Structure formats: C-alpha cells, structure tokens
Amino acid sequence: MALKDALKYPLEKRIALIFDYDLTMTEEFQQVPYLADNFRAIQRMYDGMEKTNPKTGEKITLSIKQPADYFRLSDLWGEPHNGVGYVHQMLRDARKGILKNFTEDGLRAAGAKVQISPGMPEFLKKLRREWKDKCHISYFIVSVGLEPLIEGSTIAQSGQIDEIYATKLYCLDEFWEGKKNSGMYDSVSEIVTPFSKTGHAIEIAKGGRVNLNKVMKHLSYFFDYRNMFVLGDGTSDISQFAYARRKGSRIIGVYKYDSVEAFDNIRTNKLIQDRCNAIKPRNYREGSDLWNYMNQKIKVMLERACTFDPEFIDMYRKKKIRNLKIKDIVSRHLKKCSYCNGLLDPSISPPDDSE
Template identity: 25%
Template structure:
C-alpha cells in the first residue's frame, strides 16, 4: 500500500504570474508582441506544435541578431522569475509547501510515514524553471521537473530541443510519476508507487486539459487556477480577471475536467491554499484508513 502523496504543478500562470519567455524578451530587449506573433504564426501557418514553435522562434532571433544563449543563461534568467504569493521561501518566508508538510508530519499520521513529493510538468524550459525553483528556495521540495530540454552546439548556444513537453506528454509524465521514476513508462505494473487518488494536479490552461482529465478521472484531484489581473495601483482589474475566469470555467469546470477553479494565490487564508491543505489532509486520512483496514485484515 502506497503512503506517498504527489503534488503536481504546471509552471507558467500556475506558479508564476507570467510566461517565462518574458524574461528572455526583456533580456534581449525585443518587442514582446512581435515575439508572440511569430510564435503564433509558427503554429497556425507552419504547423509547429506550441513548444517547438516558440523554441524555433528563439533560435531564429539568435541567428538574426547574433545573440548568445546557453542553458546556463536560461537558468540565470529563471532566477529572476516571480512566483505567486504564498509560494516563495526567500528570506525565510513561510510557503504553502511548509504548511503541507506540517500536515503530513502531524502526530496523528506519524506512524504512517507518509511521504510528500512535488513535481512540475510544464511546456516551458527546464533550466528556467530550475533557476526559479532554486532562487525561491524550493529545490528540496521538488523531486523532478519535466519540461523542454535544449541541446547546445559547439559554441555553447542552445540549438535544438532534446525533449518537449506538450498536452499529451503531460499525461505520460503523470503515468511515470504513478508507476515510479525508476520504471519504464510503458511497463505494466501491479501497483502504482503513487496511486492517482493520492495525486493533486494544479494547472491553468489548454495544455493542462489532458492532465486535468486524467487525474480527475482516475480518482485524484485537479485544481484549475486563473490569474487575477492587477491595475497599476495594485487593485484587481475586474474586466480582465473576469475574462481569465470565464476561459478557465469553460476549459475546466463546465467540462468537469477539474474539481475547482480558484484564483492563483497560495497565501494565507486564500481559497487555493485552503483547497490544497484540505485535499492533502483528506489523502492523509485515506492512507490512515487503508492502513488500519489492511492491518485488521491480517
């Protein structure tokens, strides 16, 4: 019987309030709208998938403007990525990850030896995500980052994708987590190392739909989040936020792909944090109940 819990996150708009390419755009001082227009054209006119499309555009900018970019550069750019409130552990801040661990380590569950593992599955760039996770002192929580990995050429510049993570690959990675990282993803197993009912998946957009559906269908919990747009004075822009909410509702709730749709704020007392703490506690109780039942049957 498994005593492991998996918290699985998308990254852009789920953990961070903007797309990570924004940091590269700022670094190169190029026009953001033009960058995304070119990415869109790759997908719509040239039949690239989303991930290969934006990576191709990055390499085109490098070639056209004689720009340098290594995996180390991406890592360092990732270090400047901001996260939503309640996630970072910089400067000894308390994070939702600390609160979740406190639940797992409660005296009531101490005899169960429950383990908590965190994963990130993203269509973004592995090195940028690694940089962000390290910068916010979260490395110790994350067992594995699944995202797009890039090869470097003889000059040390990124040149070609080693691996990309899109819609359906996210579900493959979830199966990998369920079966165990030491298993072949296509291997038939008698028992999951982390059963789906012990999983919580948090995502926001189109590329998360298959993952939402899989986890929810298999007995786990899928939580959809949306970004609250802010005005210059820090207040919420209701019109823009409503559009984000409507898009999330159509994608995740109306179609029953996720259990809840919540604003992406992990700080004290906010609905997303309350939902995550509730579901982690619920899973701990389920593990305890199964352990007691299994013991009594012996």
C-alpha cells in the first residue's frame, strides 16, 4: 500500500492503525519458529549450563526446555524485555555457529512460519473494503522484534501494511570487506525498544522522520492522533499507549481470545488497564468483538464534531488538573459531549468462545 494515497483524503478522513506485532497480530513470539529450527544446537549449548547470575551472585543451572526459553539467556545478563539484550545474544550465537541461517532470507523464511492471530491478515483488507470511499485507512507495525522476521510473515506479505518499524540487522563484514558469501547478520543498524515505540507513533502522526522534531500546525499533520488506534498486548506498549491516549488516540489491549487466564492477567494489570480505552479478545474475524468495536469507533471518529483538546480530558481522567477553573471547564464540557465521554469509559470484553 502506498502511504501517500492517504493524502487524497482530508486529515479528518485519514485513519491509522498502529499494531504491536508479537501477541497482538500473532499467537506466539515472532522469534519462536526460528529458534525452533535451531533448538537442538541451542539446547546442546546452554541447557544444564552452570552460571553465576551476574546481578545477584547466585549460582544457577540454565534450563532450556522450549524455544522461548532462549530469552532467559539475555535476561540473565541484560535488562529483561528491553528489546536489546536478546538481539545481541542472537548475533553472538550466530557468530559462534549455534544459530544457522541468520541472514535476511533465513529469517524471512522462519518469520513466514509464525502462527498468526485468527482473522489475520484478511482483517486488514476487509476493514479497508468496509470503509472504501468513506475514509482512508493506513496500517503500521511497530515492534521490538526483527524486521526480516516480520517481513517474511503472511501479514507483511499480504501487501496491506504501509510501514514496518522494527529492529534492523546488518552485515558489516559485507559492507567493509565485501564478503558476499554468507550475508550473515553481524550487527544492528537500528533498534526499536519499548520506549522508542512512542517516537515511532509521533513519526507516524507527523508523516515521517524528517518532521519528528518540527513544531507543526494541526493541519500539517499526516494523521490526527484522534484518528489513530494503537493495538498491543501490553508487554512493550505501555509508554506508547500512554502517549497516544493523552493525544486522544484509541488504545486497545488484546489478549488470547479464548483464554480466561489471559483475560484475568490483562484485566488485573493496572498499568495496562489505566492506559487502554478497550480490552478485547484477539480475534480479528469479521463480526468479532474487536471487529465491531473498531468499526463503531471509526464511525465515531468520522462523525466527530468536538474540537476540545483531548489532553485536558486525559488529565481530568487522571485527576491531574491543578487549576480549578480549567477543571470546571472540562467537567462542564464532559456533561454535554458524548464524544469526549467516550474517551473515558473502558470497554472490556471477556473471552470469546465462539469457536
């Protein structure tokens, strides 16, 4: 999809969906199929290895029983889930020969095998069809994962995604020494971390990195934050959720659609709760709860007449307005504006057992 096609529509008729990738569009971590292909070598190297935890000094025996246990290796020496440690662990293990095919083609092929969420990627096409000629819908993926893994997936291959922001790998040996034979990644050229996801949301709204630090008038924005949805499972999304919500975007937390346990986990996680407008089962099929919610909110966005600044609504919600006069203005506005009221109440749906 060509992003610039959005410009054929006025700002208020451009809608953007920003997706986290792992456990938002997929049912497993994107690295799992690749790690599964290399699992025997990983296990041979690390399972049962005795190490001293550098952070606590305690002696531990590494236990690697399934592909996702690989992340425990970088958790041991790095900051867990920061999107950086595991990339360096993989680069090292590729150099040591433990991980094979750590190349663009190798990772794309493994990325194609990831289990994607029900209704994906058809959802992307169907939603566009549903709103054809009424507005323009753009899709973005922002992930702390690896770009070639995402590019290889059926979601990216569907041709529906406008842009992918993820960690980019690079083969420096090829660049500096002209080594063409392997193409094996040996370095990182750009990294996405949980916190930097927020920067990408700003970049998307402003229409690219060239505008990232510019002060722009509302009408020069590529997307109005109020016409943006941010979807994520919450693991690396909190900061982006918080920022986008303050700006008036719709934040949707998703969980495994048929799992009571996953629902309980997300429902009791206050960090996620406070930042979401909705918590929905991860089922993108036509007619699902998520499908209906999205369609209803797109309609609300397109019919919006209110010009009240969403940041005041968000501050009011969080009881952060110090000035009593401003507080009173917001409170009086909320009494008569259904659009702004709709930004306050969370829409929480239990697991969907329609299967």
